Amino acid sequence: MGWDWFWAPEYGPARFVVQRLLALCYAMGFLCVINQFPALLGSHGLTPTPRFLRNVGFRRSPSLFHLYYSDRFVLCCGWFGLLLSVAACCGVPDLLPIWASMAVWFVLWALYLSVVNIGRIWYAFGWESLLLETGFIAVFLGPAHTEPPVLVIWLLCWLLFRVEFGAGLIKMRGDPSWRDLSALHHHHETQPMPGPLSRVFHRLPGGLHKVEVLANHLTQLVVPFGLLAPQPVATIAALIMIVTQGWLMLSGNFAWLNLITVTLAFAAMDTTLLGWIPVDALTPGSVAGTAGPMWYRATVAALTVLIVVLSYWPIRNMIGRGQVMNRSFNKLHLANTYGAFGSVTRVRFEVVLEGYGTDGEWREYGFRGKPGDVTRRSPQVAPYHLRLDWLMWFVAISPSYGRGWLERLLVAMLRDERRILSLLRHNPFRETAPRYVRARLFRYRFSTAAEKRESGVWWVRDPVSELIPAVSLDDVSPND
Structure with missing residues (x-):
């Protein structure tokens, strides 16, 4: 059998979609840097970064801006990250050798990590850590001319499981309105950033609000276990999650939280649903089906061991009584714990x-x-x-x-x-x-x-x- 178990060619289309959507998420992040960082965190912004860098060392907040900082340099990094994101979305890394393709995705992750780690309250959102954790794992997906490593696919599915199941647990343990099915009588009106259709959702009959809550509980507490099942169950579970995230996109504005969750859901889909995507045709010059070199396999194995070890902390958090949401247990934002709306405001x-x-x-x-x-x-x-x-x-x-x-x-x-x-x-x-x-x-x-x-x-x-x-x-x- 050899290394046959290591590769998952049936997830080639899934990798194609995941990488494009991930690049789009990075693009949104770097656009925020370009448009908002100087005013929020610049030298004359609301919370100046130079003062923070003088008081906090690299070990507490790993960032390349400890080596050099200026507002102009941050903007240059933002523009470089945006251009690199666009290139990744267009499939440029698929035309490169494995090491160069991985380098592109690693630079995107390192640049955004550098911003998040000095962003303080302005970057203390769960989707920042989710983008970084997804981005780090995706470094090891490889370009289109190699077969996807099954271990990386599993790690992405494991991340999605933690995102959804953790969010479901925090709701059931938190606000009683999630248990009596009344949460969405209030949420559409009181959520942080309503969208153009939020008023329509708020005016739905009370019975439909209860159906919404029940569907949420099903998607977050039951469906995630389908990700761990053989195909086509995993694909069906992922599809249910995508539909749910689409519903959330219509009902409110949650930055790229829904988009990055959809990105992860596609990682669980094989050619059963995505076989129509002509991966080879969309990446000119690639030759699909090539197994990666030994150093690449060893790196993927090391990544898997790392994530498995670090998963101790989010697992302990999920099964513990004092569950918290959206917390990073290390400065690299790997193996985080997630969750949303453990409490619902009524007014x-x-x-x-x-x-x-x-x-x-x-x-x-x-x-x-x-x-x-x-x-x-x-x-x-x-x-x-x-x-x-x-x-x-x-x-x-x-x-x-x-x-x-x-x-x-x-x-x-x-x-x-x-x-x-x-x-x-x-x-x-x-x-x-x-x-x-x-x-x-x-x-x-x-x-x-x-x-x-x-x-x-x-x-x-x-x-x-x-x-x-x-x-x-x-x-x-x-x-x-």
Whole structure:
């Protein structure tokens, strides 16, 4: 038999799809670096990186930016990562020798790891670690002119199992609304970043909301075990997960969480469903079916041992009573634990930022994705990630999430700092900066059908409190 067991040629089409979708996820990540890093984490951003690098060493946050940092260098890395992602999406690594193809995927992983490890609160999302863990395992998938190693396919399926099963467990152990099937009576309205169809989902009959919850429990607590079964059961399980993720994409904006989960699901599909993909024809110059060299096999075996050993921590977390979600147990973000919405908020609060101009009126700043203007329909943002908008949702739940940067954002408004204000969709003070700024807390809810017909509003809001009273530049230290 030899090494025949090591190769899985029937997963060639799956590898083709996984690598293209993974490259798309990387592209979204590097686009965020280009568009948002200078304002969020640049030298004059909301939470400057140079100060962090001076206080935290390489061992605590492995990143190439410990060797050299400048805002321009970060942008160069972002553009290089984006171009490399596009090249990977177009299949360029498939035309290279195995070592060069692996190098492309490794550089993408190392670049993004370098950003995440200095990103602090702005990069403390589960899908950052999920992209990194998926990306690291995918380094070893190999190019199209070699057969896919079955061990790497198994590792991707194992990762998907942990993502789904961990998310299911945290729900059942957490908020009682998941157990009494009432969670989605609230979730579509109170989720962090509603989408254009979220109001439609929220207005579905209560019985359908219960069906949604039951389907979620089935997909996350039962179906994942199908990934460990022979074909075609594994393909069917993956297909159910893809359909569920598509439903989530329609009902809200969760950055690239759904896309990367779909990416992993394709790894479980053999030619039973994907046989129509002409892999050879789509990668000119490749000769499918070639077994990789011995060094490549040894590297894949070492990867498998590494992930198996590191899996002790997420397994212990899943079976333990004090399960946590979205935590990395090492600085390389390998073998993480995942989960989402262990608690469901019943009421939606939003932080509204306002400025007071020379005309004696308070005017509202507009964000790109999060609810603000009640007449504006929530946009489709995912798989792109609006980091400031997401953090504002957390601030509305607990102001402590804004410690260290929310005040800095208000100062940027008073000083009319255009780099930081570029994170916003609408600046009502284009000519002169406001004299005062403040942060107010509102309660939001989706409009009823009658309210929508009468006034055209998507949201109805009521003031709750003043989160940060009016401040002017006279109240600000020159060093802020």
